[in-house]
Amino acid sequence: MNTTKTPTRRFTADEKRLINCNQVDVNQLMPLKYNWAWEHYTNGCANHWMPTEVPMTKDIETWRSGQLSDAERHVIMRNLGFFSTAESLVGNNLVLAIFKHVTNAECRQYLLRQAFEEAVHSHTFLYVVDSLGLDEKEVFNMYHEVPTIARKDAFETALTREVLDPNFTTDTMQGAQAFLKNLIGYYLIMEGIFFYTGFVMVLSFHRRNLMTGIGEQFQYILRDETIHLNFGIDLINGIKAENPELWTAEFQQQMVQHVRDAVELELEYAADCLPTGVMGLNADLFRDYVQHIADRRLERIGLPIQYGSSNPFPWMSETMDLAKEKNFFETRVTEYQSAGSLSWD
Ligand SMILES: [Fe+2]
Numbered sequence: 001m002n003t004t005k006t007p008t009r010r011f012t013a014d015e016k017r018l019i020n021c022n023q024v025d026v027n028q029l030m031p032l033k034y035n036w037a038w039e040h041y042t043n044g045c046a047n048h049w050m051p052t053e054v055p056m057t058k059d060i061e062t063w064r065s066g067q068l069s070d071a072e073r074h075v076i077m078r079n080l081g082f083f084s085t086a087e088s089l090v091g092n093n094l095v096l097a098i099f100k101h102v103t104n105a106e107c108r109q110y111l112l113r114q115a116f117e118e119a120v121h122s123h124t125f126l127y128v129v130d131s132l133g134l135d136e137k138e139v140f141n142m143y144h145e146v147p148t149i150a151r152k153d154a155f156e157t158a159l160t161r162e163v164l165d166p167n168f169t170t171d172t173m174q175g176a177q178a179f180l181k182n183l184i185g186y187y188l189i190m191e192g193i194f195f196y197t198g199f200v201m202v203l204s205f206h207r208r209n210l211m212t213g214i215g216e217q218f219q220y221i222l223r224d225e226t227i228h229l230n231f232g233i234d235l236i237n238g239i240k241a242e243n244p245e246l247w248t249a250e251f252q253q254q255m256v257q258h259v260r261d262a263v264e265l266e267l268e269y270a271a272d273c274l275p276t277g278v279m280g281l282n283a284d285l286f287r288d289y290v291q292h293i294a295d296r297r298l299e300r301i302g303l304p305i306q307y308g309s310s311n312p313f314p315w316m317s318e319t320m321d322l323a324k325e326k327n328f329f330e331t332r333v334t335e336y337q338s339a340g341s342l343s344w345d
């Protein structure tokens, strides 16, 4: 990795590379080559929010009043347990495994922004656990103690471990493929599949006007995660385009299998969250949903769709579209958003 080098001549943007760049060092942001990375960065900045800006009074009331059934409380608890440590796994993988091997300044600029957002997301779970007076040890130990969460996380941590090996390099075909697998495992699978049943479950409460503080926080997280996923897809497709030799038929098959395995893990997780149906949600609907989003993720990196299932929660796409509109969010975040997007001409 070249962080500094003696300049012998000025570079052109065209010489920049996403991995294994030998021509341009990572301190030279301009001229930009990967405009998509810069756009994701400015979009992320325009969405700035903090969990503490969301009032939790109504949630505290609902949680303490006994208004929710045991099954409903179980759904909330499981999702707090999954997300509380998943955010941190994503943040650590970004900083320890991904950042070092992405040899491009504009992508690193985005990764720094994303890393901060993952810290904000972790902060959210601390704030929620604190506000509701939940057992901190119970929530933050679920990734060890709840098997369906532990299996999703073990699937991810194995990918980080591989890249952290002291002998790891993206200079070899095998190393570069392992790095691509890490990106697919975190952006496409963790942030693009493993997060989504949780989004549906928690936002279902919000739709019934229950636990709206947590619901609003999940809307902000979903909005951020949409950009994380889009950046990840652009990065994966960019590396593929620059290094087509990595994208062998065998590698493609392995990635499809990886996504299929992840879908099964996610279905076990959904069934574990919903042993009995609540709020019109049940494990069967989640089978269709998880398969549907897995297909969407696969096709975005040029892999064949596997399931052909339809989306049983069309309101989720509406939620995501609404999130792009300025006035959707009713708290101060809206002001940040407009201040960040002011035009002076
Ligand atoms: Fe996150």
Ligand SMILES: [Fe+2]
Residues within 6 Å of the ligand: 090, 118, 191, 224, 225, 228
């Ligand atoms: Fe994320």
